[in-house]
Amino acid sequence: MGNYVGKSMKRVEDPRFIQGRGRYVANLQMPGMVHVAVKRSPHAHARINAIHTDEAKALPGVVAVYIGQELVDGGAGSLPCGFTPPGIKTPPHYPLAIDKVRHVGDGVAVVVAESAYIANDALDLIEVDYDPLPAVVNAKGAMDEGAPLVHDDVPNNLSFHWPLGDEEAVNTAFAEADHVVELDLINQRLIPNAMEPRACAAQWDSFMETMTVWTTSQNPHTIRLLLGAFTLGIPEHKLRVISPDVGGGFGSKIFHYPEEVIVPWVARAVNRPAKWVSTRSEAFMTDAHGRDHVTHCKLALKSDGTFTGLHVTTYANMGAYLSTFAPLIPTALYITLFSGLYKIPVIFGESYGTMTNTVPVDAYRGAGRPEASYMLERLVDIAALELEMDPLEIRRKNLIPADEFPYQTPVALVYDSGNYQGLLDKIESLSDYKGMRAEQAQARQNGRLVGVGMSSCIEASGPAPSAVAVGLGAAIGLYESGVIRVHPTGKITVLTGSHAHGQGHETTFAQIVADELGVPVEDVEIIHGDTERTPYGVGTYGSRSAAIGGSALVKSAEKIRDKITRIAAHQLEAAVEDMVYDRENGKVHVKGSPDQAKSFGELAFAVTTADNLPEGMEAGLEETSFYDPANFTFPNSAHIAQIEIDRDTGEVKIQKYAAVDDVGNVINPMIVDGQLVGGIAQGVGQALWENGVYDDNGQLLSGTMLDYAMPRADGFPTIATDRIETPSPHNPLGVKGAGEMGTIAGTATIANAVMDALAPLGIKHLDMPLTAEKLYNAIHAANGGGN
Amino acid sequence: MKVSLTVNGSAVERDVEPRTLLVHFLRDHLSLTGTNIGCDTSQCGACTVHLNGMAVKSCTTLAVQADGAEVTTIEGLAHNGQLHPMQQAFWDNHGLQCGYCTPGMIMAAVKLVENNPNITDDEIRHGLEGNICRCTGYQNIVKSVKSAAAAMGGD
Numbered sequence: 001m002g003n004y005v006g007k008s009m010k011r012v013e014d015p016r017f018i019q020g021r022g023r024y025v026a027n028l029q030m031p032g033m034v035h036v037a038v039k040r041s042p043h044a045h046a047r048i049n050a051i052h053t054d055e056a057k058a059l060p061g062v063v064a065v066y067i068g069q070e071l072v073d074g075g076a077g078s079l080p081c082g083f084t085p086p087g088i089k090t091p092p093h094y095p096l097a098i099d100k101v102r103h104v105g106d107g108v109a110v111v112v113a114e115s116a117y118i119a120n121d122a123l124d125l126i127e128v129d130y131d132p133l134p135a136v137v138n139a140k141g142a143m144d145e146g147a148p149l150v151h152d153d154v155p156n157n158l159s160f161h162w163p164l165g166d167e168e169a170v171n172t173a174f175a176e177a178d179h180v181v182e183l184d185l186i187n188q189r190l191i192p193n194a195m196e197p198r199a200c201a202a203q204w205d206s207f208m209e210t211m212t213v214w215t216t217s218q219n220p221h222t223i224r225l226l227l228g229a230f231t232l233g234i235p236e237h238k239l240r241v242i243s244p245d246v247g248g249g250f251g252s253k254i255f256h257y258p259e260e261v262i263v264p265w266v267a268r269a270v271n272r273p274a275k276w277v278s279t280r281s282e283a284f285m286t287d288a289h290g291r292d293h294v295t296h297c298k299l300a301l302k303s304d305g306t307f308t309g310l311h312v313t314t315y316a317n318m319g320a321y322l323s324t325f326a327p328l329i330p331t332a333l334y335i336t337l338f339s340g341l342y343k344i345p346v347i348f349g350e351s352y353g354t355m356t357n358t359v360p361v362d363a364y365r366g367a368g369r370p371e372a373s374y375m376l377e378r379l380v381d382i383a384a385l386e387l388e389m390d391p392l393e394i395r396r397k398n399l400i401p402a403d404e405f406p407y408q409t410p411v412a413l414v415y416d417s418g419n420y421q422g423l424l425d426k427i428e429s430l431s432d433y434k435g436m437r438a439e440q441a442q443a444r445q446n447g448r449l450v451g452v453g454m455s456s457c458i459e460a461s462g463p464a465p466s467a468v469a470v471g472l473g474a475a476i477g478l479y480e481s482g483v484i485r486v487h488p489t490g491k492i493t494v495l496t497g498s499h500a501h502g503q504g505h506e507t508t509f510a511q512i513v514a515d516e517l518g519v520p521v522e523d524v525e526i527i528h529g530d531t532e533r534t535p536y537g538v539g540t541y542g543s544r545s546a547a548i549g550g551s552a553l554v555k556s557a558e559k560i561r562d563k564i565t566r567i568a569a570h571q572l573e574a575a576v577e578d579m580v581y582d583r584e585n586g587k588v589h590v591k592g593s594p595d596q597a598k599s600f601g602e603l604a605f606a607v608t609t610a611d612n613l614p615e616g617m618e619a620g621l622e623e624t625s626f627y628d629p630a631n632f633t634f635p636n637s638a639h640i641a642q643i644e645i646d647r648d649t650g651e652v653k654i655q656k657y658a659a660v661d662d663v664g665n666v667i668n669p670m671i672v673d674g675q676l677v678g679g680i681a682q683g684v685g686q687a688l689w690e691n692g693v694y695d696d697n698g699q700l701l702s703g704t705m706l707d708y709a710m711p712r713a714d715g716f717p718t719i720a721t722d723r724i725e726t727p728s729p730h731n732p733l734g735v736k737g738a739g740e741m742g743t744i745a746g747t748a749t750i751a752n753a754v755m756d757a758l759a760p761l762g763i764k765h766l767d768m769p770l771t772a773e774k775l776y777n778a779i780h781a782a783n784g785g786g787n
Numbered sequence: 788m789k790v791s792l793t794v795n796g797s798a799v800e801r802d803v804e805p806r807t808l809l810v811h812f813l814r815d816h817l818s819l820t821g822t823n824i825g826c827d828t829s830q831c832g833a834c835t836v837h838l839n840g841m842a843v844k845s846c847t848t849l850a851v852q853a854d855g856a857e858v859t860t861i862e863g864l865a866h867n868g869q870l871h872p873m874q875q876a877f878w879d880n881h882g883l884q885c886g887y888c889t890p891g892m893i894m895a896a897v898k899l900v901e902n903n904p905n906i907t908d909d910e911i912r913h914g915l916e917g918n919i920c921r922c923t924g925y926q927n928i929v930k931s932v933k934s935a936a937a938a939m940g941g942d
Contacts, residue, residue, distance in 0.1 A: 017886030020821015020861035027820035247887025280826035502885030681924030705830035713925040
């Protein structure tokens, strides 16, 4: 046991945030800086006949105005898609639209001005001559005969079809089933809304021909790679990408966005530093959205509730262009999770990825896994209802037993470890499930609509073994880098390829390194988010940082321990095998003789003076590792909530919420609980309030925070959390990833609770969000128009 | 036009366009970038500052409206290197993750507690409806505000 790991240490990053010293991109000021604003399409689909910019250019304070073709002529390239399974159609995506606009918010021109106010004034002076075209917005409708084509070279708007599993065996299972549960569902479009809008700034050094780009990214190295290799035409060694403090991402800041090309392109073109800051309205119509599935699913069962087969067909909306990882989400991160926590002998799933005149859809917190869990957990609840079984008991009956790990699912994945029975036992007691049911029975007698809902969910986190990822169609390996640089005085700088945008790595990674080396945590400083300071790395998403980034640091720490142990052995004239590294006190001593010791500081200095090192050993104490995981890790959860629907208003009040999660070993319980509770709030947001809505013409109706219902403080009770810890065998820390489990479970739990409340009215399923209006109307209709 | 006001205890005077928003005045003219902008419809509260002792959203206040006023931003909350109890409570209770909503959240919470020293959890949740946080699920924010209320002299 170390001194720090496992303890709720207060975060070292907080003092700057609570005093208003966050280093966000929008805060950057540079001498001579120009401001960039983007002219955006009001049409979902239209041909561009002409763009008139003369009036805008004539406005005092405007430095330049550019259109899409000028960017391409000046070396800007199409934004690439980073996950391309065989047969996929990947239409081009230029930073500004050239011939056609394909969604409301698509950029058509860019203004460069002395102030942001002038830049915005100039946008109004640009006149675009459009020929509006019919639009298509629905994931399934996009494939209809005669639907408008978003891209001429993508027939039927179908980018890809991705099947997985033995469909014939599944069909047999259904033919032989005692009972079949069937469901059509919509997993609605969500708009991520990280509180910090995206921003990008750039500075071109015309003497050195180097470009520095500051961007609100979760993975600056990936952005540099894409800028260097595809979109900007400046080679990587001349490019520096910095993502300083980033105000939340939730997936939406993984991707390579047009403005990351436009701003550096402009900075070079006008030879002045440039900055663009998104407004919230722009964020709604340009940040990649999430979810948006139309699904038909069915579950085969024996009459005793045993699951025997699962068949799922999903139409996944990709939007107008394929965002950086978009095709990965409804395929390898979705269908592979269809087994949940359950033994399901045969499973078949398929996804159709379709192009529509909407904002591109890509990973949003959970990314594919919440969609899988929601689908499965709804089916399981309806099965329980139809077979008149308790939802907890039907789940218990089908759990993968604890002694069957590692467990091979029928959909490619091998689960690492778990204790799903223990999980359900613990949630049953934490939530006082029997008490909730008793309360519900009482309330129902009084005509109240009280519901108890649960979910037991799986997540595959820590993506991913590079060979698996690349084999499936990913363009990059998914390891992570970690450097430990020990200074002559024994103080330590850590460089990580992971990126923190709320996760607290500056604290947790320091806890890991301090324990691995036996040094005070105050002596360890974590550096991230700068391609010139950190080695090439992959970044932070998919709950991967602790499992992969943390493990890279463990490997580097092992190398440091090994080197200084050999120095200690040499200087103490003992055999290396006889040395003990005391990680509690940061000393290396001779076995059985704690006094014959060298401290970490002494050894760090010894490497610097380098006058008394073992034969052949080089000076310097700095180690680099790249950790590539052997497998995903598989966090899992069981949540139970009690809700009440107000009959008169349809409003849902969450009365109680309890969560038990297995995220493996825990580095900092305070931070893990924070991630889980925050994730649950986001998941509940999908179940009850959030909805990205387009009308049939492709107009975004939920385009501001007035129209898009964000979770607010008064929407929640105090959430009770507990956990079980089954360490992952795949990484040296035994961690599983805590970033997304809450979101995955929160949606299914609350949706099931609401449907449980409505069950006495004969309502089996309603699509999310379960808003007051929707529930009021459903209750009203079920009562034959009365209330 | 000319505006003169007191910001974080110091007198400032600037020439601004009449349409300049207070938040842009603070950030761009005074380089007080601690006040963040999270939306453009006064929904999120990231830009909350104190104007003559009231918590206001500085994205929907014109700089000229603050002429002659006293403005406090997050940068002016700590005194002599001593964190305000609300700042300390957010740190102690993990009341923030990405930190972007935090300055506005803290400024709103300070006034909430000053106006209601014995504030309940429910009152905190309702009082902070106008401040959106996407990271924390609010639980630790409520805990922070409750704990700050005690430190600020409530029962």
